[in-house]
Amino acid sequence: MESAYFTPEIEDFYVGYEFQCKIYGEEDEWVNCIYSRPTDEVFCKDSDDNIWVNDSIRVPYLTKEQIEAEEWKYYQTIPDSIFSKSYVEYYKDVELFKVVISISETSHYLTIEKVFQNVQVGNGLQEFRNTIYNGECKDINTFRKICKLLRI
Numbered sequence: 001m002e003s004a005y006f007t008p009e010i011e012d013f014y015v016g017y018e019f020q021c022k023i024y025g026e027e028d029e030w031v032n033c034i035y036s037r038p039t040d041e042v043f044c045k046d047s048d049d050n051i052w053v054n055d056s057i058r059v060p061y062l063t064k065e066q067i068e069a070e071e072w073k074y075y076q077t078i079p080d081s082i083f084s085k086s087y088v089e090y091y092k093d094v095e096l097f098k099v100v101i102s103i104s105e106t107s108h109y110l111t112i113e114k115v116f117q118n119v120q121v122g123n124g125l126q127e128f129r130n131t132i133y134n135g136e137c138k139d140i141n142t143f144r145k146i147c148k149l150l151r152i
Helices: 064-069 140-150
Strands: 018-023 029-034 043-045 051-053 057-060 073-079 086-094 097-104 109-121 124-136
Touching: 064 073, 064 086, 064 140, 109 140, 124 140
Parallel strands: none
Antiparallel strands: 018 029, 018 057, 043 051, 073 086, 086 097, 097 109, 109 124
């Protein structure tokens, strides 16, 4: 079974980045943290001055609960006929458009499409989608940053 967490790269951190930190004691415990400034607990430095993220840091992979907490609504699940996985679509109404995201929980791949509804084609109305983002999205931090950059 794939882990529900990953260790971020040092370049991933910015003010407001959410992660979990391990607190050592009688019973080790993971607590939620928000990055505000560099600390020795988060980053390690070796004798060659290489800096890396402490192994007591982890970030949960993006979940449907996190997506829904960002006010995206479940739309549909699309099975993938080539691979044994499915993509889940969520939508959000933005200004005059609907934006749909498709995400695979196993590959952490995200597609964001702007949807043009009720476009007249011949005698009927159709829906067209314009892809505005295609790429990896492992966690809520990245998801929020992508949405902010795309202004959705």
